[in-house]
Amino acid sequence: MYQHIIFDRDGTINDGSHYYVTKVEEITLLPKVKDTLTALNNKGVKLYIFTQQSCIGKGELTEEGLANIHNKMHELLGGDLFVDVVHCPHTEADACACRKPKTGMLDILAKKYQMTAENTLVVGDAERDYLAAKEKGFDFCLVKTGKGQDTANKIAQEVRFVTDDLEGLLDIYK
Ligand SMILES: [Mg+2]
């Protein structure tokens, strides 16, 4: 089973698929996220985040501000459950290699942590999360939080797993 799970952040871990989280107080965990991530962590599964934060490229958030937001996220989770959190700060105009659906962030994690198509699952609420995972050859779980319901209407047939909320991930490990 998957030893590594890479999560999208906004709409998957926290609310905020429809707006930029630019203040510490704006980060709130979605229901069941804390218990699910804790349970996975206790099973020895390694957890990561890959998140697009173009609000940095647009000047609405600083790198330091993002670090503070992630510290708050860890506090809400009751500990640092993530081995690594990578982000793309660019805007579309930057034409970078890391903005989803490009695979730059997955490439960094895969190389650093010996991830393979067999041992890694990507979880997210948006089509671009799926497309990045697919391009990299990783299985994908669509979670119907955030934009996930709309995304399911488009790609539910194509993806490996679909779950109503993050807790559904635990079924994969039964
Ligand atoms: Mg998202």
Ligand SMILES: [Zn+2]
């Ligand atoms: Zn980028």
